[in-house]
Amino acid sequence: MVNKVSFIGAGSMAEAIIAGMVNKKYVPSEQIYVANKENEARLNELKEKYNIIGHTNKEIVIQDANIIILATKPYDMADAIIDVKKYIQPNQLIISVVAGISTEFIASHIEKDVAVIRAMPNTSATIGYSATAITKGEYATDEHIQIAEQLFQAIGTVSVVEEEEMHIVTGISGSGPAYVYYLVEAMEKAAIEEGLDKQTAKQLITQTIIGAGEMLKYSKEPVTILRENVTSPNGTTAAGIQTLGEYNFQEAVVNCVKNATKRSMELGKKK
Numbered sequence: 001m002v003n004k005v006s007f008i009g010a011g012s013m014a015e016a017i018i019a020g021m022v023n024k025k026y027v028p029s030e031q032i033y034v035a036n037k038e039n040e041a042r043l044n045e046l047k048e049k050y051n052i053i054g055h056t057n058k059e060i061v062i063q064d065a066n067i068i069i070l071a072t073k074p075y076d077m078a079d080a081i082i083d084v085k086k087y088i089q090p091n092q093l094i095i096s097v098v099a100g101i102s103t104e105f106i107a108s109h110i111e112k113d114v115a116v117i118r119a120m121p122n123t124s125a126t127i128g129y130s131a132t133a134i135t136k137g138e139y140a141t142d143e144h145i146q147i148a149e150q151l152f153q154a155i156g157t158v159s160v161v162e163e164e165e166m167h168i169v170t171g172i173s174g175s176g177p178a179y180v181y182y183l184v185e186a187m188e189k190a191a192i193e194e195g196l197d198k199q200t201a202k203q204l205i206t207q208t209i210i211g212a213g214e215m216l217k218y219s220k221e222p223v224t225i226l227r228e229n230v231t232s233p234n235g236t237t238a239a240g241i242q243t244l245g246e247y248n249f250q251e252a253v254v255n256c257v258k259n260a261t262k263r264s265m266e267l268g269k270k271k
Contacts, residue, residue, distance in 0.1 A: 002027055002066045002147070008058070008080055009071035010036040010046055013097055016125040017069065020155030022050045024128055035061040035084075037076070062087040067151065070096040070106070074267040077101050081109040090114050093144055095151070097121055099170050100267030103137025103163060115140040117148045120166055120174045121155065130156030131173040135163040167268075171261035179256060180209065 005027055007014045014034065022029050032052040036042055043054030055061050062068060062084055072080045077098050088094070094116045096106055103116040110116075116137035121130040132152040136145050145160060152158045161169060184205055191201035215226055231237045244250075 002151070004031045004033065004065045005067045005069065005151075006033040006035070006061045006065035007069045007071050008035055008061070008084060009069075009073075009076075009098075010034050010039065010042050010054070011071060011073070012123060013121070013125075014069070014071035015046060016123045016130070017071070017097070017121060017155060018046065018050055018052060020125040020128050020130065021151075022052070024154040026151065026154040033061040033065065058084045059087045062092075065092060067093045067095055067147070070094065070098055072098060074098050074100050077106075078109060081106065085110045085112070088112060088114060093117065093140075093147060095119055095148055099174060100167070100264040100269075102268060103135070103140075105268070107137055107139065113139050115144045117144055118163065118166060119148060119152060120169045121152060122174055122177050124177055125155040128155050131159075131176070132156055133159045133161045133166065133169040133173065135161050135166055137163075167261045167264040168257075170264040171257045171259075174264075175260045179253070184209065 005021065007018065018032060018034070021027065021032060029051040030053060032050070034043060034046055034052060034054045035056060035058045038056055040054075040056060043056070046052055047054045053061075068084075068088065070077065070080065077096075088110055090112055092114065094106060094110070094114055095118075096103070096116065097119050099120070101118075103118050106116045106118075107114060117134055117140055118137065119132055119134045121132040124130045125132075130152065132155070134145065134148050134152065149158045149160070159169075187205050188198065188201050191205070192198055196204075216223065219226060221229070227241075231241055
């Protein structure tokens with residue numbers, strides 16, 4: 001049974017997970033603890049929003065925690081671990097949501113035979129719709145994977161992958177919401193330029209994205225067939241798709257994902 005979850009790092013990903021956990025009542029909010037790099041204003045902000053415990057004393061934050069979630073920036077990870085490793089006990093589960101950082105790196109810096117799970121959620125965790133992938137380190141067991149699955153199922157869906165696949169996971173689902181928002185920005189711009197008011201444009205585009213997502217989730221048809229079903233010959237959709245093709249839209253998206261994946265690898269090497 002999970003009674004206390006502690007976060008090291010208080011950035012946007014930590015907040016997204018905290019919001020999801022509080023909304024889903026994964027643990028009582030007063031059993032969620034957060035520490036960061038001495039930024040008391042940020043800790044107070046999270047305390048007021050979610051009724052959690054924010055503390056600059058990392059020993060208090062980590063003490064008796066069932067799960068410790070590392071949510072720092074990649075380049076802060078080594079220093080963060082060095083700062084807290086003396087408080088970590090072998091029976092605690094370490095979950096990292098830091099892009100690019102391997103379970104081996106984390107365990108070697110903690111210098112204890114501690115279970116480490118690496119996870120890549122996304123910011124849709126805030127509303128319980130994260131797509132999260134998890135993988136286990138050397139000392140983690142299937143039971144630890146189950147605990148991590150239960151945690152991240154509280155904020156969305158969970159996929160278990162091999163660690164070498166985590167970089168591409170980062171490029172697809174970790175960064176993916178931003179790609180969708182970028183697309184929506186462009187659609188809103190076009191709608192407003194063509195005379196639609198912003199509120200109506202947002203409502204129509206949002207529901208279109210949601211509907212397409214639900215079709216992808218529930219339809220048994222391949223995505224190519226779903227696209228073709230919308231694209232009548234010589235119709236409006238065909239004209240739009242043709243334009244996307246002329247601008248090498250698919251090639252741009254493929255390279256977008258590949259570059260995000262490459263960056264995840266680079267972050268792991270820079271740590």
